[in-house]
Amino acid sequence: EWSHRGPPWIWVHVRNQAGVPPRTRCLADVVTLCRGRRGSVRWLFPWGRDSVGSTPWRGSTVYEDQLQKHLKKCNSREKPLPVYHIQNVNAGTPEEDVCEDQVPISSLSREDLQKLIEKLRRVTSGLEPPLPDKKLCHQVLQGALCDPVNGESASKHLKQQASILGHLESLGLLGGSRCYVEFGAGRGKLSHWVDIATQDAENVLFLLVERASTRFKVDGKQRKSTFERLHIDIQHLCLDHVPSLVQKQRSVIGIGKHLCGAGTDLALRCLMQASSPMVGEPDCKRPRMDPALESSDLTHKGNSVPDEQNKVAGIVIALCCHHRCDWQHYVGKEFFRNLGLGQREFNFFQRMSSWATCGLRKLPVTSHVENESGTDFEEHNEAAQKIPVCNSEAIQRLLTVEERENLGHLCKLLIDHGRLDYLKKMGFKPTLQYYTDPEVSLENILLTALPQQHK
Template sequence: MHAITSTSRESRRRDQHQPQVQSAKQKQQRPLYGLFGSNFHGMDSFYGFCHLSSSLLVMISDATASAPPPLPKGWDRCHVWMERKRRYCRQLPFAEGEKFCGNHRHLILSSSSPELKPDSETSQAATPSSQRKRIPCPIDPSHWIFEDKAAKHIEKCPTNKKRKRQQEEPYFQENINCGGFGSLGYVDDRKLINDTTPSCCRQRAIVPSLLLSPKCNADLATETVEWAHALARRVLEVHQSIFRPQGSSCSSTRDITNLTAAEIHDALPFCDLSRPELDSGIVQAFESHHIKSGGARHVPQIASLLGHLRAMNVLPSRTTRDNDQPSWAKSSNKRPLVIIEMGAGRGMFGLAAASVANASNGGKVNLIMVERTGSRSKADTAFRNIPKDADISYMKVDGVQWSRCSCDLAHVNLPVVLQREEFRDTKIVVIAKHLCGAGTDLALKSLSSIQTRIDACIFATCCHGVCDWNQYVGRDYLRTVMEKTQNVSSEPDHPSQCGEKVSFGSAEFDLLRRWCAACSPGRASNSAPSLDDASDHPVSIPVSSSCTDNQNATSVSSVVKSLNLTCGMQGLGRACQRLIDFGRLEYLRHQIFPDPSSTVNLSHYIAPDVSPQNAILSACRSEVAKDDDGSEQT
C-alpha cells in the first residue's frame, strides 16, 4: 500500500527561521552547493537563496526524502505520511470508510502524479463523492445524504429525532386537521389522458400538465386552451359579482376584459389602521425592548393588524383612558386573554399583541405560539431578556405568560392545548400573519374543535400558489359560486362554452393557485409545483416557471395575452387569490362563527406597495364588541 507524503507549508516557514547551525546532515548536502556556481558562499547564502525560491527547497527535500514505512497494523487514522514529523497523520478520516482526513483529501483528488495516488485497495475510498450517489434525506429534503447510508442516517437524523419528540406530546394527533372541508369531487385525471373525446373535455376539465403530454393530441390541446380561457373569464366575472362596489355592473365579456388591475384590487375594502399605532410608539417600544421586528415593512403590517384587533375590541382602545389605563382594564371581572398564534414562526405578531394587551390588562395575558420548525431571533429571546429600562407605556413584555407548541398545524389538537386550568373561562383569540398556503386551511380546520370557545380571529393570508385542494376548507363554497355564475355573452369572439353549465373541481383549483403566483411582483415568472400528498403542509418553497411559460397555453401570461385582458397577469392573479380567500371566508361564516350577529370580513389591511399579500380574514362574536360588564366599548 502506498502512503502519501505531505510537506507542510507551515513547517517550511518555521525551518526558514531556525538558527543557522550546521549539522551533520547539512554537511552531507554540501555537494549541492555546486548548483549555484563559484560565488556561492556558506549556508547563510544557501538559506538566503531558499527564501527567494521555496519551491526549489521543496524539490530538494523531496529528492532526499526516504520512502515512508508501511502502515502500522490496525491503523484507522489518516494514511498520509508526514515527512518532517516522520510519522503518519493522526487525524481521523473525514467520513466513515475513508482513509484520509479532510486536511489531506485534496492531495488525493487533485494530484495527477502516480506516486501520490493510492493503490487499488484505497482508490474506491479516496474518491467517494464522485462515485457514490447522493439523495435528499427522506425525512427532511433540505439536506442531502449518501444513498447507501440512508438507513443509518434516518436513525440519527436531527429532524427525525425532533419529529419523534413532537409525536410524544399529548396534543399531537396525526392528521387531525387534514382533509379540508367539503366534497372533493375527485375524478382520476389519469383516465382523461386516454379519453380525448370533446365531451369528456367539456364535462371535466383537463389538468394543465396534459397539454405537454405526448399523448395529448391537437384536439385535446385545443379543448384545454378553451377551458383555461373560459375559466379565466369566469374568475373575473365571479370576482366582480362578489366584491364589486354597489351600483357598478359587469354583465358582458367586454366589461370583464376591460377590468384594470387597480379596479380588481379596489373591489375589496381597504382599511389601514397602522397610523394610530405608529403614532402611539410601536417603533420606539420595539427598540426599547430590543425586539427585532424583521424589517421596516413588517412594523406597519403588525401595527395595522393590532389596529384591527382594537377595532374588534380584542385589544383595549387607546382613546378611552383613565389615568393612562383603558376603561376595560378597571373591570374586576375581566376574563383573562389567551392569544393563539398559528404558524407563529418567530412569533413577532403574537409578541406585540400579547404585550400591548398586557400593558393594560394587569398580567392576565397568555400567548401560545404554534409552530412546527424553529427559527432565529424568536420572540422567546425577547421574553427571556427583558431590559430593565424598557418603556412600558405602549407594550409590556414582562408579565406575559407564554409557551411554544412545537407541532405541525396538521397534527395539533387545540382542545388538549387549552385543557390546562388557567385557560378555562378565558377570552380566546386566534391570530396568524402570512400563514403560507394550505397552512391557513389547516389552521382554520383546527378551530372547529374549539368553535364555541373562540371569541375572535384574524388571519393574514399568503402564498396562495401552494394551496392544496385536498386541504382547502372552502371547496363547497367556491364550487357553488363558480358553477352558479355563468357567462352568457353573445360576442362572436367567445363562443363555445360561454352559455353551457361548467364544473369546478381539483383541476380548476390547481390552475387558479398557479395563476396566483403572478400577483406578486418579481415572482410573476414563478408558479407553484404540485404538492406531495405525503408531505407536511406546504410552506414557502421554490416554484417552477410553468405559470408564465409562453410555451404553455394555459399559463397566466398566455391566457392574458390571448384574451387581451386589461388587468394583466397581476390583476388575474389577484382575482384568483381573492376567490380562494372567499371560500375560506364562507367557511368562517358558516362553520366557526355561525351566529348571525357575528362579524366576518375580508379586507385589505395594508397598501400593496408595503406587501402585495395584504388581505386579512377577520371575525368576532357580537359579545366581543362589548366590555365584560356589558357596556359598549367606544
C-alpha cells in the same frame, strides 16, 4: 493531548509518535469527538473495543455495550407525541374521486383559456372586494417605526405588524384573560408586539405554532406573559388538549402574519374545532382520543379535563400564497360547488392567483425580488420557489400584464370568499380588508372575524 481545531464544536485528540493514543480526558480509547451544530455526536474508535454500535438516528456511534444507555438520552431520539397531537384532526376530507393530474395552464388552448377566464369573471362579478383604507397603526410601534436604525425591509414588517395590532385593538381583541394563538409564528415577532400592547393585562397566554425550530426567536425575551411554543403541524393540532389551555379557561384569538396557502385553511378549521363541534362535516372529521387515555394523560400532567371548550373570540390573519392552497384542506369546497365549480377549476384558479404578485415571469424568484416586494424571504423562500411560472406565448398574446394581475386578484378573491362562507356557517362575521399598501407588501389582505353575537 486534546487540541482545538476549527469551529468551537470540533475537538481532535492527537496521538503520539508511537501510534498509541495518550491518556484521554473522559472517554477511554476515544480519538476524535465531534459535536455538530444540531447536537449529533460521532465518536471514532481506531483503538480499543472491537464492537461498535450505531443508533438508528443521525450520526451517533457508541460502544455496543453502551448503546441502550445512550438511546435513553440521545438528543436525536424520537420523542413521544404531545397530548395535543391528533393525527389529521384539522385535515380536510379526501375526495373519493381522485382528480386527474393537474394540467399546466400553458398547455390550455386559447379557446379553453378564454372559457376559464370568462367563468372566473362570471363567478366573481357579485363578490364584494376587500374593504379599502383599513391601514391602521398602534401606538406601541410608533417608536420602532420612527427608529432610523431599522432599514427598509424591517420598516415594512413593522408597518404590517402595526396595522395588525391596530385591527386587533379596533375589534376589541386586546386585553386580559386571552390566549393568542399565532399560527406560522416563525420568530414570534407578532406575538412580541401583542405582548407589549397587553402589558397591563392579566392572565395572557401566547401559543406560538410552528412546524420546525426557528433561529433568532424573540419570545425568549418575554418574562411577564407566558409564551409557549408548539412544534407541530397545524394539521395535527387540537387546541382543546393543550395543557396550558386546559388548566385555565381563556378566550382564544387566532392571529398570523402571512400564513401560507393551506396553512390558513388548517388554522381556521383548528380554531373552529376549539370553538364548537364542526358543522356540516362528518363526525369522523373530529377524531377524539380514547377517553380513558385522554383523562389519564391530562391527570398525569396535573391537569383536569375542561368542563367546556375554549371559545374563539376573534381571528386576525394576514393572508398569503394562495398558489399553495390545497383542495383537500380547503374550507370553501361547498362555496365552490354552489357556484358550479369543482376541484379542476380550483386547481387552475389556485395557480393563476400567483399572477397577482408575480405577473408573467420567466426568471425564477430570487431573494432580491422577494425583499423588494416586502415579503419575508426567510419565511416564504420555499413558497416563492414553487410559484408557477407561466411562459406560454398564447397567454402572452391573449393577456396584458395588467390583465393577468387583475385575474390573479380575482382568483385570490374567489378563494378568500370561500373562507368567508365557511366562517359565516360556523357562526362568525368575517371581513376582508386591505391592511397595508402594496408598496409595503403585495400580500396585503387581512382576514378578520368575530362571533356573530360579539358586540
